Amino acid sequence: MPLASHARPPPRARRGRAALAALSVAAVGLAGGCELSGRGLPAFGPAPLPYGDAPAAQLERGRELLAQYQCGSCHAIPKVPAARASLGPPLDAFGRRSYIAGHLPNRPETLARWIEAPAALVPGTTMPSMGVSPRDARDMAAYLLALE
16 A cells, blocks of 8 residues: 555646746746845845946937937937837837847847848838948947836
């Protein structure tokens, strides 16, 4: 006769344990972004932007270029004069987004290439090529990636 302690739990109990384990893993993953305050308590706040460490001069140049290339004709962009259009998606909190145009990982080099030649990365996109140079695209990407 098998011992009760070695008996396999019923399927419903196993599902409950699996769900609890999954929630525990998720909670640990979420807590991994927390920092400890000086008193040993979790300090919850926004995590730093993954690519938000560009020099201030580059960020300012990128902001000015977004206005110069008239990106605001299609997009609403924080702190860019006259960039309040709604034809394209708003670009607020762009630095917190995971994807560019819903397809491309949001990384500095990919965003710069997207700004420079969008159709080369997503054929058929409605985002037009505006003749942006590689240097200008890098500065524009830096500004967008710094938006929280």
